[in-house]
Structures are given as structure tokens and as C-alpha cells.
Amino acid sequence: MLKSVSQWLPLIGLAFFISSCAKVGPQIVEVRGNTMGTYYQVKYVLSAEQQGDSRLALKALQSDIDKRLELVNDQMSTYRPDSELSRFNRAEKSLEVSAATRQVIEASLTLFEQSNGAFDVTVGPLVNLWGFGPNKKANKVPSEELIAEKQKIVGSQYLSVNGKTISKAIPELYVDLSAIAKGYGVDVIADYLQEVGINNYLVDIGGELRLKGEKPQNTPWIVAIERPAEKQSVQRIINVGDNAIATSGNYRNYFESDDIHYSHSIDPRTGKPISHKLVSVTVINKSSMLADGLATAITVLGPESGLAFAKKYNLAVYLLVKEGDNISEYYTSEFIPFFIEEKK
Template sequence: MAGPILRGLALLSLVMAMAVVLAGCQREPQSYRLEGPIYGTGFHITFYGDYDDAQLAQIEDSVKAALQQVDQLMSTYKPDSELSRFNRTPVGEPFTLSPETAAVIREAIRIGKLSHGAFDVTVGNAVNLWGFGPDKHPDRVPDDAQIAQALKSVDYRALELDGNTLTKTKPVYVDLSGIAKGYGVDQAARALEAAGVERYLVEVGGEIRTHGDKPGGEPWRIAVEKPISYERSVQRIIELDAAAVATSGDYRNYFEDDGERYSHTIDPRTGRPIKHHLVSVTVIAPDCMTADALATAIDVLGPEAGMQMAQREKLAVYLVVKTADGFETRASDAFQAYLADADEETQS
């Protein structure tokens, strides 16, 4: 009869053999891709795992439902959206929001305070005046009186949020385009995680959120686009694990009048397009809603004030500034970690 030691060795050998067999049966993670139109742009999702057709269909349905829900709640282009209905609500009348819209409004108010009004979701009337909102008109420059009139309804402090109940203390028009797209990315990511997906990249209109890594332990490599309007090229490569990245810039969305270029980014404090030399802002944050809003805020603030806020709040921010010799890049202290292992592209 075998002794305890021999029996133990035999059992260990059996366990090791079973482990080898099971390891050989495990499939390599498969790559899957989802894409489609949303928010006037498109979404692109890459994820890894091992799913059958039924699981893939369920994942796709849940992701699309999450993205479409944000559009139905927060679009200013849909007259029946929750946000459009709030905008028609009289001053002083409480309006009960969904938890989703309330979360976005709450973060918008926080970043409005953080940026001293450079980010203001009530800038909508000024945006519309310049032809960059849902009420588009032929490109033209508003006069001073029109701008002054629009500014009367720009004040995020007129929004009072109590739980999920929002009240306006004066006639403001709320436009969440500077934060809702990032929130949509977050909601798509949450839908993936609820379905058990742990390794993914979600991109909507250039706003990105990642989680996990790629097969082989490779990080997600994200390209920061060079801010030139006539071609698409890479300014910088950054590596992400579980984070979100958003970029704001005026190098593609603008109009020209009498030889002068007008950015689509409107400064809520002046009611006019920004005119400084900051052409691109990239922000990395734990969630895309916050990254999206911060990128807009810093874009409005400009290179000096924007970097001051980034350093003060320990934000991961990367700026591209136009100079007489081309483009100059600046990174906050918190952004340096994302640059350590990436080669910078030749600047022009």
C-alpha cells in the first residue's frame, strides 16, 4: 500500500496534469468591435473576451440603449428630451430630473465653480447666437447688442439642484453638449462592465474611456491628434489602463467672416468665441464626463490660466499652443506619467 507521501505526490501530479489540460483548453481572448452613429457623430468600441452570438447581441443592445438614453435625456436637438422640457419650464418652477441628468448637472455646476465660470452649461443662447447650436443660421457675426442680450441668460449659478429637483432662478437655457457626450461614454462603459466585459475601449466623437489591457498585457495606446484642419496626423501617443481622455479644440469647427476666423468655443464670460493661441486641450480623468467638461473649461481659460488651474487642482492636462514657429506642447505635472513610455511626434 502506498504511503502518505506517495499518495500526496500522486495527487499533486494529477492536479498539475489537470491544470495543463485546462490551460490548453482555454481560448485566447477574442477581439470584438461595435460601432454606429450617435450624438451627431459616431461611437466605436473594441473589447476582448470570449462570447457567443447571443451574448454579443445582448452586449450590443445594452450599449446602444445606454448611449441612446443619454441622447433622449440630454439632447437640445430633440424637443421632447428631458433637457428640452426643462428649458421650457418657467422660472421658479421645480423640475424633477432623472438621476442620470441630475448627475450631469451636478458635475457641471461643480466644474463651473472650479473654473470660475469658464465652463457654464447655460451658455446655450450665446452658442446659438453664433450659429453653433441646434438653431443654426448662415454664418454671421452678431452685434454687441445681441451679445449683451444673450449674456443676460448665461449664469450657471441660476441653477439650483436639490437632489434630483432642478429649479432656475432666472430665464437660462441649458446646453449640456460640453459634458453629456463624455457621460455617454461612461454609460457605455458601465453597460459593458455590467455584461462582464473587463477589457475595452469606448470612443464617441473623440472622447475615450478604457479599462483593463489588451492581450499580452499591452496597454491601450491613444493618439492625441495634431491640431491642423487640413489633415489628420498624430501629435502624441499616450498609454492608458483604466482612465478616460477628452480633447477640446477649435481647429475643425469654426467659421470665417471677412477674413477672420471664429471658434465654435464660446467664452461664457464674454459671449464671444475664444481668441487665444491654445488650439488643443487633452485631459485625462477617472471618468469621461469630468474629462469632457474640464477640457472645455481649460479650452476657454487659455494656456496660462488653464495650466494654472490644472496645476492647482492636480489635473492631468496636455496643451498644444500655436506659436510663430508652429506648435508648442505643455504638460501638467499630473500628465507626465502618461508621457514616460511614449515617443513624441515631430512637431511642425
């Protein structure tokens, strides 16, 4: 017996030596949580060297991510009464706010101008009027008089940024950044990951994504565009590269009255739900904030005007349009490089 054990000892030692010398490969770490009324998910790749860095461990990184997202909520949430945005909405004329809030509002004002008013962060009173606001009691068509009355207090032309202050020309103006703030939050987290040396990641807040680099074994991050249908299915598979991607869908949140379909997407220029057949918009951009806002703007503009808008500004945009019983796709030339394979 002793002879047998002594014969195995060199082999055990050799196995331990080989194991200890084996190269540790890159590892994917995943962090999940809740923010802005939805979920967030962050996947990032750590090299062998980074796996020994306590600052990049799951709990430490999640703590830093949560702090940054909490700050965005404290700045731009309409559900927090003490947020910067809530205090501005209660103010008569103006409020000094953070550089972050000013950045998002300035981007919103640019989109408002470029889209000829299709993207408007002051549309909240009309959204609430149609029953798609926080109470979500969408089942009644408001009168033309009520619509006209609400339109009097809607319009980003009444909103401005002056130095460190945001101002409104009418006291009733109400700003809601939900159509662009999630994208901004994605950018905040992506920029933070790069600051700490993580260059391969996927950041997802409620379906708004920003990606960079690759997964282990040089595998790209792959994104699926959903096909609007009762059952979930995939329309396209794309490789986004080092970019952000946002999709705005117009086929789930609606109500019907007298056999008329009323979408949750409100056109601030008419005060009414959009009535065209554009059901899904996907935008790829370096900035998640801009991709988020652009997807909403194009959804309101509709298939023809939206595609013309995308071509004017050289945007990578993909549209799905309901035509009879079929779903047709339209896209700009800038979107083509992201397709993994042509649709059969």
C-alpha cells in the same frame, strides 16, 4: 487504395484530437453604432470562457448598449422635444428629473464654480447668436447690443439642483449638456461592461474615450493625440491606462470676417469667441464625464489660465498652443506618466 486510406485515418484522428484540445485565446469584439449626433465604438475582449456566454455575444451586448444610450438621450438630448432636458428648458421654473440628469448638472455646476464661469452649460443662446448652433450659419459678427442682451439670459448661477428637482431663477434659461453628456454616456457604457464581467475594453463616443485593461497578448490600448494641421498627423502617442481621455480642439470650426478668426468656442464671461492661441486640450481622468467637461473649461480659459487651473486641481492635462508658425506643447506633471516616448 484501401491500405492508403487506412494509413491516413490515425493521422486525421490525431489532428482532430490536437485541434479540439487547442486552447482558445481571448478575442476582441467590436460594436459600432450612432448616438448623440455622432458615432460610438466599443471594443471589448472576451476570454475563452466568456466566448461561450450568449449574454456577451455581439448582438446581445449591442442591444444592451443601445438601450442605455437611448436612455441618456431621453434624459439629456436637446434635440428630442420630450427629453427631460427639453422639458426643463420649456418649463417656467423647475422640473423633477432622473438621478442621471441631476448628476450631470451637479458636475456642470461644480465645473462652473471651479473655472470661474468658463464652463457654462447655459451658454447656448450665445453660441446660437454667433452662428455655431444647430443651424450653423456662422458668417456674421453680432452687435455689442445683441451680445449684451443674450448675456442677460446666460449664467449657471441661475441654475440649481434641489432634491430630485432642477430649477432656474429666470424662465428664459436654456441648458445644453453637449459639452459633458457624451463623456457621461461613455461612463455609462464602461460601467455596464464591468457589471457584466468585461474588464478589458475601449469605449469611444465621438472621440471621448474610456479604457481599461489590455488587448490580447498583453498589448496596451494606445491612443494618439492629433497634431492640429491641415492634414491629419500625430503629435503624441500615449498609454492612457485604466482611465478616460477627452480632447477639445479649437482649430476646425470657425469663421472669418474682416481677416479676423472667430472660434466656435464661446467664452460665456465675455459673450464672444475665445481669441487666444490654445488650439487643443487633452485631459486624462478616471471619469469620462469630467474629462469631457474639463477639456471644454480649459479650452475657454486659455493656455496660461488653463494650465494654472490644471495645476491647482492636480489634473493630467496636455495643451497644444499655436506660437507663430509653430505648435508648442505644455503639460502638467500628472500627464508625464502617460507618454510612451519623449517627443524627438
